[in-house]
Structure formats: structure tokens, C-alpha cells
Amino acid sequence: MAMTPFDEYRKILEKFDAENRLRNIPQDRTDLPGIDLTSNDYMGLGARWKEYRDEFFLKFPHASFSSSASRLLSQRQDAHVHLENLLAGLYRKESLLFNSGYHANVGIIQALAIPGTIFLCDKLIHASMIDGLMLAKADYQRWRHNDLSSLRKLLDKYKSMERCVVMLESVYSMDGDTAPLRELADLKKEYHNVILYVDEAHAFGTRGRFGLGLGEETGVIDEIDIIVGTLGKAAASAGAFVSTHELLKSYFLNSSRSFIFSTALPPVNAAWSEHMILKLLTMDKEREHLIEISDKFRSGIEEITGQPNNSRSHIVPLIVGDAHKAMQTASKLSLKGIDALPIRRPTVPQGGERIRFSLSAEMTEDTVEYILKTLKEVI
Ligand SMILES: Cc1ncc(COP(=O)(O)O)c(C=O)c1O
Numbered sequence: 001m002a003m004t005p006f007d008e009y010r011k012i013l014e015k016f017d018a019e020n021r022l023r024n025i026p027q028d029r030t031d032l033p034g035i036d037l038t039s040n041d042y043m044g045l046g047a048r049w050k051e052y053r054d055e056f057f058l059k060f061p062h063a064s065f066s067s068s069a070s071r072l073l074s075q076r077q078d079a080h081v082h083l084e085n086l087l088a089g090l091y092r093k094e095s096l097l098f099n100s101g102y103h104a105n106v107g108i109i110q111a112l113a114i115p116g117t118i119f120l121c122d123k124l125i126h127a128s129m130i131d132g133l134m135l136a137k138a139d140y141q142r143w144r145h146n147d148l149s150s151l152r153k154l155l156d157k158y159k160s161m162e163r164c165v166v167m168l169e170s171v172y173s174m175d176g177d178t179a180p181l182r183e184l185a186d187l188k189k190e191y192h193n194v195i196l197y198v199d200e201a202h203a204f205g206t207r208g209r210f211g212l213g214l215g216e217e218t219g220v221i222d223e224i225d226i227i228v229g230t231l232g233k234a235a236a237s238a239g240a241f242v243s244t245h246e247l248l249k250s251y252f253l254n255s256s257r258s259f260i261f262s263t264a265l266p267p268v269n270a271a272w273s274e275h276m277i278l279k280l281l282t283m284d285k286e287r288e289h290l291i292e293i294s295d296k297f298r299s300g301i302e303e304i305t306g307q308p309n310n311s312r313s314h315i316v317p318l319i320v321g322d323a324h325k326a327m328q329t330a331s332k333l334s335l336k337g338i339d340a341l342p343i344r345r346p347t348v349p350q351g352g353e354r355i356r357f358s359l360s361a362e363m364t365e366d367t368v369e370y371i372l373k374t375l376k377e378v379i
Pocket of ligand 1: 100101102103128202230240
């Protein structure tokens, strides 16, 4: 048979399939009954969007549906500037919007990666940060996950570099464990060349008195040089922001290619983010509830597996260690009305295959008990 230019791509897909890691976009199940543990709508604002629609359009009747250009060219700026000002006031730093968390991480890393910079990354940082490093052909080293003695060794080794950008997540997206931010902030003080860069994607909206993240909860916002927050998760919108020094805001605006060369988020979306953030600020009771049910759920998972679980957040994994088993468990749960995602390679390393449960502040204690009871039966 004649070769086609597509044959190799087909073979790659066939290999994915043979290894139980071929993916498809699932069907829309928003209107079906069932418990959703797949989404990042941690505070339940996304599920309730219809309740907020009328007040939103009354408040923002003129928000347009397209920016029609990059921020550096667009005439439609007000909604973006209002949102940046709101965030700047909350963090008491400058703020710059990006089109997504992916754009933010890739753009920031590419901009920081000038000669004299080395990136020191926690082993488990998100793919968007890794892609930023790859695209920038940056110099980087990885430290053992959440292990500050491993980071310290690298900091000592690179003491004479002009800049060490220490990169991590505050709440890890696949394990739900949290970074020792206070200790990191203390460690930073021992070195003159550290830029501390924390991705708060899973903590923005869910942690801290006002939902500003784990930096707020641990009282170290001022020590972090670059905070990335995403708006498509707890904030039930889309986009991302960086909260940083005045100088770096201006530098990213002038140097981050994903900021410069991409059409800005629609103003209506920036206005919606503002509307949702104002709600998030007052949801401290819901945040406490989310922490309580997450602790309960984690203890239940520990009981089922007989193993300690590292999660310290609303993201709780059940490691099954095999792609086929992960898919089987997820489909058995789905038959019982519980939607949870099987996570496979390349999102997690081989052997780390799991079911990722992401809890929402909307869930009651009874729901958590029901999920645990069902899990026991299924496993
Ligand atoms: C830690 C982390 N950072 C960044 C992103 C990317 O954010 P976004 O979905 O807004 O592109 C994600 C996942 O979506 C994430 O888990």
C-alpha cells in the first residue's frame, strides 16, 4: 500500500490506544443528574452562572464580545483595566491579564529566560510551565517535589548566577498537596538572586481569607515576586493574571510573546471575571466548608486504600497505578452517577495513574459520604 504523509501519526494514535491512553472529548453531561468530580469549578460559581446572568448584564450592559486585537493594539480596554485594578488592589501589587494560565506561564517564562537566568523547578510543576521552559530553551534544574533541602542544594550551586527563578505550584493539580510557602519565603531571604514564582491556579478562590490563594493563607504574598492566578477554575470564567512588581509588569507587557501576539480576552469575559471575583471575596464560609469536606474525603480515601494520602486540599487522588484499572474504576463510578476523571500518562508518570476527585464547596457532607460508600463497593 502506498505510504501517505499521515501514516506515522496514525501509528502514534494506535500506540496510545494499545496503551489505554487514547483520549476523546466526553459528551456534554451538564444537564444530566449525577455528582461531578471532574471540573475545576471548586466554589460552585460556574454551575450557578444562570443565577448571576441578569445582574451581570445590568451591571455591564456595554461589555463587548470581542477585543478584536491584542491588548497593545485594541481600543476596547476598560473591562481589562478595571479587572487589573481590582486585582492590583487585592494583592497590593501590579497586575497583568493573560488569555489563559497556559499563556501566562509560557509568556512569563519565555520573557524571564535571558542569559544569566536559571530556573529551579519543583519536580511536579504543571505542563504549561514545562512548555514555557522548552519553548524558551531555558536553562533549568528540578528539585525533589516539595523538598527544600533539595532546592537549597541547587540554590547553593547557582549562588553566583544573576537570577535563580524558583518555580512551583501552591496547590498541586494532580496530587492536591500544598507547597511549604512560608519556609520557601524564609529560604529566599538567604539568597540575593532568587525570584520566587508561584502558580496559584488551584488555590485562587479556594484558599485564604479572601480567596487570594495559599500565599494569602500563609501570609507571604509580599515575599512572592510572581503570582499566577487562573480565572477558569474557582473564578468560573476564563483567562489568567500575574500579580507582580511594577517593573516586571512593564517587562512582561513588552516581552511576553503570548501577551503581545494574541487577541485579548473579550471585554465581556474580563467583566464577568470581575463579577465573579467580587463574589469569591465574600465566600469565606464556603471555603471553610470546602476544607472540611476535603479533609473528610481524604480520611475516607486513606481508610479505603490503607495508605496515607498527601492531599491537603480539595483535589484528592486515588492512585490505582494502572491505566486500564483507572479507566475501569471511573466507568464503574459513572454507572453509579459519580463522574471522576481517570488520569493517565502523560499527565502523570507511569505507575501514578489515578482517579482525580476534585471537590466543590457546593457538596454536602452527605454527598461526600455517598461517594466514599460507593467507592468502597466499586473497589
Ligand atoms: C497549575 C496550573 N497552571 C496553569 C494551568 C493552565 O491554566 P489555563 O487552564 O487557564 O490555561 C493549569 C491547568 O489548567 C494548572 O493546573
